[in-house]
Amino acid sequence: MIYGPLTPDVPLGPFEGSPITVWSTQSKQAKLHATSSCSYLRSARTTGREVQLDASVVARMCPQCGAYGSWARPGTGLAVFLDTLTGLGLLYELDSFRDADEDAFSDEEVRQAATLLHRPAPGAPADTAAQEAEEDEDNEDAAWEELQEARRVREAVFREWRGALASMHRAHQQLGLFPWLRSWAEAALQLKAERLRAVQVQARLLVTEDALLGAAAAAAMPEPDVPADDAAFAPLGAPAEVKKQLLSLWRRWQRTVEDSWDPPREQGYLVHHLADGMGSRRKGRDQMLERVRAVLAEWETRAQSAAGGQYGERVLFARLPHDAATERDSRRSLLDRLDEWELGVLAVYMVDAAWQPQSVITVRVSEPVAARLLTQHHGLSYSEMEAAGTEPTPETAAKPSPVAELPFEPGVFDDTPVRGRRPVTRTHLRALRAAMRDAEQLYVVFSVDAGLEVVALSVLDQRCAAGWQGVIIAGASDLPDALFDTRPAIPGQDAPEDGEIWPERIYDPHHEAFGASLGVAQGERLLVRLCAGRQDVGHALRSLALARGMADLRELETAGYDDRGLARRPFASAVWHGLLAMEQLDLHPFEPDTDTGWPRGTGLPLGVLAQVQVYTSDAAGQYQGRAHSPGCAHRRPEHGVGRDDDLVTLEELMGSKDFDPCSKCGGYAIRRLNQEQVAYYRAAHRLHHLAQQVHAVARKGVADGSDLAAGLEEFTSLDRARAEAWFPSWEQARQWREIVDRLRRALPMPGSA
Ligand SMILES: [Zn+2]
Ligand SMILES: [Zn+2]
Known part of the structure; x- marks a missing residue:
């Protein structure tokens, strides 16, 4: 069975004429397919070509592709539009819950069931004394069976009512995005409304006010x-x-x-x-x-x-949240999670339902029910709008505010030139989420107030809710393949054959790969290996690239949860390993050169390492407990940086006397080092290592230090380019040279002993 195929009568609105790629055989009447690999495509001799989407193209669409095909790149406006309509989308909703289906119960059957359900004598055999005659027992059993059947009728009627309500809500939500469909959909909505009313009349019979009270x-x-x-x-x-x-x-x-x-x-x-x-x-x-x-x-x-008392009545309103019925994949809705009592209340007391711009159910209930709806937690949240005339009738509620309800047109997402971009709203983002599987990603956005930024969808959603106005320039998945497919292999960092993901730590500063594990190149390699065979590497690399441009990684913290209760994450947690080196730096070379410390520091300037970003849960011992790294299992189940973390520079961390790191994770992670930073880190460690040897030689008074002198040679002639790359100030370069000179002088020269 094919659900919700696109049909030629559906008005395409501003999407009419959008370019799409179709696949077909040469014949004039040949069906058009969204992909050359469609199973309805018999001939191998197909060609792809670009056409403009219109009713004649829709009429020729293969039924399979018309319902489930991807006619546009995911994340574009056209893809969201078509995806919202087809499959189990709007077209399917408009077509369902319009008439009684063959399993539906007649009004007469429902009345009979109601009579049984409301019979005053309890029907359960458990309630009778054990010494009844056998005959009576048979009657009891028959009555019990009847009652069970009546309960099944009630279940079925409420299931349909709930389904019809959710479907109505969904249909209106989706129509709200595409106002040009409204008059076309009117007849179908009318039928759905009638069926909804008819089933509610049945549902109402099956529950009594007495029971609810x-x-x-x-x-x-x-x-x-x-x-x-x-x-x-x-x-x-x-x-x-x-x-x-x-x-x-x-x-x-x-x-x-x-x-x-x-x-x-x-x-x-x-x-x-x-x-x-x-x-x-x-x-x-x-x-x-x-x-x-x-x-x-x-x-x-x-x-x-x-x-049984006499009570006054109150009118309450329940707003169905936007996402109450948009859990498309699961076909579940918030209404499925209401308990029997709340469903019964809605069926018995509902006096009105408005669907635009938001679905609002009006109930007129007696005092005790109202008190309970207002004070206890329920599936829907109820409120009492005091002022008269604010009751959202369909007429008054149909006026959307201009910014919040911009219609969905090409140009909100990446399917027009940037110049034609339209401001994005929460409604657009909601549609994107419903239509696109990996909508949660990073987006490059632009606003007049803040310029260009990279934000996660969940954060963008929050901003839109708070009145932010701006446009989406591109999502991670919009970034061109050309930049990612041809990434060169990283020299010297080839994966070891044994399948080991984490590189072995290298302690010898003279080893050519010393310090490389801290660098961005290693981060990228690690990310690819972590994702291999499990996650979309392309998406991870695009996320990494976007996040690299962010000044403060704490802004990557996501907001909110999806309908399965999972945090909305813009990328796989492995991306954090691409951004951060979870291992700590060995800072001995930069510690003061005093005789008391061991190992003795060399007092080197921090140079380009001073400004390296350090992320930790507590940089200055302000909170109870040890400081943890974003990668520490003690902290939270998922890796990553959050808004509560501290961001300090390496220099600040070294000066922080109260920093109290966790022994498992080392207390912090650093933003991965660029090439120059790695080069300086390596050089500083080589020099530090030589310094240790020089001190040892000087202490023991060994005769010949010429090997060490040769080793120091590398550091004496610090060329200008390197000095500028490593040291932000001339003063630091001079400090470096002085230390090298001092070490040279400390060496016993041949023949001096
Ligand atoms: Zn097809
Ligand atoms: Zn820790």
Whole structure:
């Protein structure tokens, strides 16, 4: 079955004439495909060509591609438009919940089920005494079966009602993006509204106001006094234990009753929980059950009598959040998660529903129900709009604010020249998220206030909500392949054959790869290896490239959670290893040259390393506990930098006396070093190593230091270009030369001994 194929009657609005690539055989009538690999494409002799999207092109689309094909690059406006319509999208919604399907129950069947459900005598066999005649038992069984069938009818009716409500919500949400579709969709919406009303009438029959009021009253009941001293409960133990068990039963009863659309008396079976684990022949068991039934009956009476009072009515409004029914992949909706009671309340008391610009359900409820809806947590959130005339009728609510509800046109995303870009809104982002699988990524955005920035979609969403105005220049996935597919292999950093991801740490400063593990090149290599075979390397590299341009990586912290409760991350966590070196620097060469320290420092200037960014949870010992690196497992389950982290320079960290690092992670991670920084780090360590040897030689008074002198030679002639690259000030270059000179002088010259 093919759902929601695009049909020629669908108005394409501003997308009419958009260029798309189609694949087909030569024949004039040949079907057009979105891809040359479509399974409906029989002939191998196909050619691709660009055409302009219009009704005649749509009419020739292959049904498979018309429903599920990608006619445009993901993340473009056209792709979002077509994807929102086809498959299980808007066209499918408009086509569903319009008529009663063959499984639907007739009004008569529903009435019969309602009669059974609302019959006053309890139908559960558990509630009758055991010594009934067998004949009676058969009747009981038949009645029980009937009741079960009636419950199934109720389930089915509510399932359809819920589905119809969610579908209506979804359809209007999607239409809100593409206003040119509205008049075309009107007839279908009319049919859907009629069906929704018809099913609501049925649903209303299956739940009674008394039951809903009883549940509301039960929810408001305080914890009762329980007869813990009653001798009938002795089998449960001492009075303290009896009290505990009775209160536990109370809580179970209250929870069950308050969430249910059945009257409290239907929960009588709960008494058996008290006899859990007690043999059926246990002495005193029957008396105990009889007594606890009386206790439960008392609770029921209290709930039901509270429900029987005369109450005023209040009008409340429930707004369906935008994402209440847009969980497209799962086809779940917020409405599926409402409990029976809340569904019953909506069905029985709903007096109006408006769908634009936001879906708002109006209920007129009696006081106790209103009090409960307003004070307790429910699936939907309810409010009372005091002022008269603010009731969102479809007419008054149809006027969208100009900025918040810009229609969805080409040019919001990357399918027009930058000059033609249109400001992005939350609604656009919502549509993008619903249509595009990896919409969560980094975007280059531009605003007049802040210029060019790189932000995660979740952050952009937050900004739009706060009134930010700007355009999207490009998403990570819009970056051209040409820049990424031809990345040269990194020389000297080829992956070892053994499949080891993490390079072995090198301690010898004279080794050619010393310090390389701190550099950006190594970060990129590591990222590729971490992603290999598991994640989209291309996306990871694009994210890395975009994030490299950010001045402060803490701004990469994402905001909010998706509908599965997972944080909205713009990239795989491996990207953090591309950005940060989680290992610590060996800073001995830069520590003061004093005789007391061991190993003795060399007092070298920090040079280009001074400004290296350091990310840590606590740079100055301000918070309780040790400081952790963004890669530390002690901190949070996922790697990465957050807004709560400290960002300091390496120089500042070295000056921080109260920095108290975790012994597992070293307390911080650094922004990966560029080539010059790695070169200077290596040079400083080689010089430091020589210095240690010079000190040793001088101490022992060994005769010949000529080897060391040769080694120092490399550092004496520091050429101008290198000095400028390594040292931001002339003063630091001079410091370096002085240290080298001092070391040379400390060496015993041949024959001087
Ligand atoms: Zn096809
Ligand atoms: Zn740690």
